[in-house]
Amino acid sequence: ILAANHHDPRQLLQILRQAQERAGHLPTALLERIASALTLPLAQVLATASFYSLLRTGPAPAYDILFADNITDRMQGGPALAAALCRALELAPGLPAGNGRVRVGTTSCTGLCDQGPALLVNQRPLTRMSAERVVPMADLIRRGVAVDDWPAEWFRIEPNLRRRDALLGAGLAPGEALAAALARSPGGLLAEIEASRLRGRGGAGYPTAAKWRACRAAPGEAHYVVCNADEGEPGTFKDRVLLSDFPQLVIDGMGIAAHAVGAHRGFIYLRGEYRHLLDPLEALLAERRRQGLLGTDILGRGFDFDIEIHLGAGAYVCGEESALLESLEGRPGRPRIRPPFPVSRGYRGQPTTVNNVETLALAGLVAIHGGEVFRAIGTAQSSGTKLLSVSGDVERPGIYEYPFGVTVAEVLADCGARATQAVQIAGAAGHCLAPAEFGRRIAFEDVPTGGSFMVFDERRDLFDVAHAFVDFFAHESCGFCTPCRVGTAVNRRLMDKIAAGRGVPADVAELAAMDRLLRSASHCGLGSTATLALTDIVDKFRPAFSRRLRTEDFVPAFDLDAALAPARQATGRDDRQAHFHPDPTPLPDE
Ligand code: SF4
Incomplete structure (x- = not known):
């Protein structure tokens, strides 16, 4: 190794x-x-x-089973199925059992929200878990059957392609878009990308031409292209489908970016949960080298470019581009202080463009059709199409490609949503829309999204949705800066308290104070967006919170009497002085 x-x-x-x-x-x-x-x-x-959460420094159980803890997996019954499996195996959740042979725990998100409940078995994704599978699975584990010999259909991953448009319906041959790009000079290619007004599809919407121009202009010994395939946003799985069913578009796109910025080396940073895509992608890269579409003198045009795949290991924060670069260099994925930005000092301190999987794939359409044709699709400020990962309470979850400008209501109608109470856009780090907003458009100038579109119908308790997102951020905060490390932990404690029926209005005010702190003082986007959904749900769906609150001014976060009970029993004292506001009845010695 x-x-x-x-x-x-x-x-x-x-x-x-x-x-x-x-x-x-x-x-x-x-x-x-x-x-x-x-x-x-x-x-x-x-x-x-x-x-990294997928690296294990302690002894590994023979069967390490991690249920996805995303809100949509919870809605599909993941927690009940995990509990049933634990019962069938006679073990406690989260703890290794059977002499350390089995552990059943949770993981943040597997990128399989369209076919959950999903889980990882020894880091292999298993989809559509069901009550019928619990007993057979427990039996396989008890008999020590290797995971490779479990029923193959349990591990089947569907692309669930529901709507194709300009990108997914293009039917491009491998290398076709790259050839079109190489027929242009780097300057000519950049001019077309600029004319197309292509913007980054990861969510921030930064103009691709500006990023590529800055990278090309930055001095350095070498320039690099990085494909950000660390798709960890809950509810997002479009990059998984692009890389499994349309990888040639992405690899062509990386070559196009390399031609534009002057790079000869690129990386695909693949999220650890997508380990199942690694071998097919490696095989594809090898095939392209044989075909002259990767390596030296590509397509006989004197262009040298090759790609390596780096596998992540379970850290949501690595989706942030500077954290990703830290990870790519073998360190913990903690976001760098910026500036300098990666376009001038990125991988190994050299100019680096980090682009989303979908952005790179779309660059191929621009290379083939030209910037003006691409710009004619979508809206004034949002050209082209957008892939949406639709999940939750819908009849047809999956991937939908639309020109920018489609309304939320149109998407809901297409995917078979009924009695929709709310739509969470852009994952846990995005906004929660109420029905009055369903006429709004998916576009940078209205409702921007990296692609997640989670639907909640009227049966759902939106407090549970907010609680799941708060848990997620407390778990995924990298701990580098205090506002995020402490703020996300405080939020989780407050939400746990409200969930336990001990919440008071002051707790909701405290959540609002944490929102202000996180937005203004966090070091990176994870912290500054960690409360968007929570705040939206508090503001727009107030009854989900208020019906849980007591009317008192203050209730402590934990039950002091319950915590003291064992000590009181052991000492035979009632210890009433432990309370700040003791019972007014005088104590015997007063
Ligand atoms: Fe880490 Fe959160 Fe600070 Fe970002 S905001 S650097 S994730 S602690």
């Missing part, structure tokens, strides 16, 4: 992933060997190994 990774310390995350795949987990002795071979301090290796 070390030799295959050229003993390069920047490959540390890949080395750890590969070592874990071979050894099952990463014991200290193995980490010491890796540190010594790479001449890295052990502390640095430990810091990386302990940062």
Whole structure:
């Protein structure tokens, strides 16, 4: 493994992933060997190994089963199925059992919201879990049957393509878009991208031409292209489908970006939960090298460009481009201080363009048809089409491609939503729309989204939705800056308190104070967007909160008497002084 990774310390995350795949987990002795071979301090290796949720430094159970804890998986019955599996196996949730052979726990999101409840079994995605599968699965585990020998249909992943438009319906041949781009000079290509007004599809909508121009103009020994396939936003799975069913469009797009910025090397940063896509993508890259579509002298045009795939290891924050670059260099994925921005100092301190999977695929349409044709699709400020990942309370979850400008109501009608109470746009980090807003348009100038479109009908309790998002951010905060580390933890405690029936109006006011703090003082986008959905739900769906609140001014976050009960029983004292506001009845010695 070390030799295959050229003993390069920047490959540390890949080395750890590969070592874990071979050894099952990463014991200290193995980490010491890796540190010594790479001449890295052990502390640095430990810091990386302990940062990522899919890396295991402790002993690995033979069956490590992680149910997706996304709100849509919860709605599809994931928690009840996890509990049923635990009962069938006679084990406690989250704890290794059967001499450490089995563990049933949770993971944030698997990118399979359209075919949940989903879970990872030894990091292999299993879709459409059902009550009928609980007993057979427990039986397979009890008999020690290898996961590779479990029923294949349990692991089937559907693309669920529901609506194609300019991109998914283009029917482009491998290399077709790249050839069209290479027929233009880099300057001519950039001019077309500028004319197209293509904007980044990850959610922020930064103009692609401006990013590529800045990268090309930045001085450096080498320039790099990075495809951000760390699709961790709950409710988003469009990149999974692009990479599984349309990977040629993405790889062509990376070549187009490389031609524009002057790069010869690129990376696909693939989220750890998409491990199942790694081998097919590696095979495809090898095939393209054989076809002269990757490597040296591509298409006989003297253009050299090749791609490596880096696998993430379970950290939502790595979707932020500077955190992704840290991860790509083998460190914990903590966002960098910016400026400098990656376009001038990115991978290895060199000019780097980091683009979303969908943005790169769309660049191929511009290369083929030209900027003006692309710009004619969509709205004035949002040209082209947008892929939506539709999940939740709909008849037909899956991928829908629309020209920008489609209304929320049109999407709801197409996917078979009924009695819709709310639509969560752009994942946990986005806004929650009420029915009065369903006439709004999906577009940067109205409702921007990276692609997540989660639907909640009237049966759903939106407090539970907000609670799930708060849990998510508390879990995914990287802990680097205090407002986010503490603010997301405080929010979780407040929501747990309200859920337990101990909430008061002051707690909702405290949530609003945390919202202001997180938006204004967080170091990166994770913290500054962590309360958008929560605040929307508090504001627009107030009864979901108010019906849970008591009317008192203050109720402590925990039950002091319950916490003291064991000590009181042991000492035989009632210890009433423990309360700030004791019972007015005088104590015996007063
Ligand atoms: Fe990390 Fe949160 Fe701070 Fe971002 S805002 S750097 S995720 S602690």
